[in-house]
Amino acid sequence: MFGFGSKAYLLGLDIGSGSIKMLQLKEATGKLKVERFGMKPLPAEMIVDGSIMDGLGVVTAIKELATEQKLKNKNVALSISGTSVIVKKITLPPMPADELDKQIKFEAEQYIPFDINDVYLDFHILSPEERSSAAQGEMEVLLVATKKDKLNDYANAVREAGLTPKVVDVDAFAVENMYCANYDVSTAELTAIVNIGASVMNINILKGGVSAFTRDITIGGNRYSERIQQDLGLSLEDAEAAKKGHLPDVNADALHQAIAAVDEEMATEIGRSFDYFRTTSPDEDIARIVLCGGCSKIKSLPIKISEHLGLETSVADPFKKLDTTALKKSHEEIERVAPEAAVVVGLALRREGDR
Numbered sequence: 001m002f003g004f005g006s007k008a009y010l011l012g013l014d015i016g017s018g019s020i021k022m023l024q025l026k027e028a029t030g031k032l033k034v035e036r037f038g039m040k041p042l043p044a045e046m047i048v049d050g051s052i053m054d055g056l057g058v059v060t061a062i063k064e065l066a067t068e069q070k071l072k073n074k075n076v077a078l079s080i081s082g083t084s085v086i087v088k089k090i091t092l093p094p095m096p097a098d099e100l101d102k103q104i105k106f107e108a109e110q111y112i113p114f115d116i117n118d119v120y121l122d123f124h125i126l127s128p129e130e131r132s133s134a135a136q137g138e139m140e141v142l143l144v145a146t147k148k149d150k151l152n153d154y155a156n157a158v159r160e161a162g163l164t165p166k167v168v169d170v171d172a173f174a175v176e177n178m179y180c181a182n183y184d185v186s187t188a189e190l191t192a193i194v195n196i197g198a199s200v201m202n203i204n205i206l207k208g209g210v211s212a213f214t215r216d217i218t219i220g221g222n223r224y225s226e227r228i229q230q231d232l233g234l235s236l237e238d239a240e241a242a243k244k245g246h247l248p249d250v251n252a253d254a255l256h257q258a259i260a261a262v263d264e265e266m267a268t269e270i271g272r273s274f275d276y277f278r279t280t281s282p283d284e285d286i287a288r289i290v291l292c293g294g295c296s297k298i299k300s301l302p303i304k305i306s307e308h309l310g311l312e313t314s315v316a317d318p319f320k321k322l323d324t325t326a327l328k329k330s331h332e333e334i335e336r337v338a339p340e341a342a343v344v345v346g347l348a349l350r351r352e353g354d355r
Helices: 055-069 097-108 148-160 171-182 221-232 236-243 252-280 300-309 331-348
Strands: 011-015 019-028 031-041 075-080 085-092 119-125 139-147 164-170 190-196 201-207 210-217 286-292 312-315
Touching: 011 055, 011 148, 011 331, 019 055, 019 331, 031 055, 031 331, 055 148, 075 148, 075 171, 075 331, 085 097, 085 210, 097 119, 097 139, 119 148, 139 148, 148 164, 164 171, 164 331, 171 190, 171 201, 171 210, 171 286, 171 331, 190 252, 201 252, 210 252, 221 236, 221 252, 252 286, 252 300, 286 300, 286 331, 300 312
Parallel strands: 011 075, 075 164, 190 286, 286 312
Antiparallel strands: 011 019, 019 031, 085 139, 119 139, 190 201, 201 210
């Protein structure tokens, strides 16, 4: 959404709370090929609730990953999420784009819960096909705002690592890009894309490949680790290992109960967001849920969400229509990391000059 300045694919850079991912795409013989893909885990305290706490540590991790990937492309698309990012669909009287460009700050003040001078603003005028039926004869605009200090922290970390930020997106929209590139999109039915990372959950409800509702919630995979640590009396490191099934001597029943409790909490939070969406769009309902992010690898979670909400729930494959042969990894290795690649694939689909 926020452009900094050819139409080559940008390097996707996902600076998440749990890890940093890089991915480079290339068009070849009519197909998108993954040229490079790498991940580097981050300590839990380095990024908290989407805010960078240890800038030097993040810069170092980006540099190390860039060196490992032997990057040629230094131009980056990155993304942000969390409570300092506001996405709002607003309805306005019809006006030319250049007039809206002058008016948008005034209009945004009504919807942004921060000092308007402390945020970056961007907007997209929805086409007639993208508009809701209630907005016929009016202009619908997708408004995006983020706190300047947060965006600057991320952009500066990228610059200090020797890369150049060209586009800053929102996690929910990056995941939307990934989904639309890999799946057949229904024009009539609503699909909820739920990306659950280490500390933030992004919910994006799509209709015809266009966002109808987005929400970020500060809950993620760290909640599992905290609950396991608390209930089983483990260190945070051992709780992380137990969550991933890498601690064989752990009390299996207690572990199952701790995970089940957080599964329920996740499903409840998603349900609350859906209930709020229904108050704004009472004539429409959600047909299916597609999960991605590190939490979607917890096998019991899709089952619990489906049971709790009564909706078909599946896990996305961000590499579904991409050629990954250049990575020289087995199918099992690709499958294991795929759920965590949703945001970075969506970012790598961005090109220079994108707004």
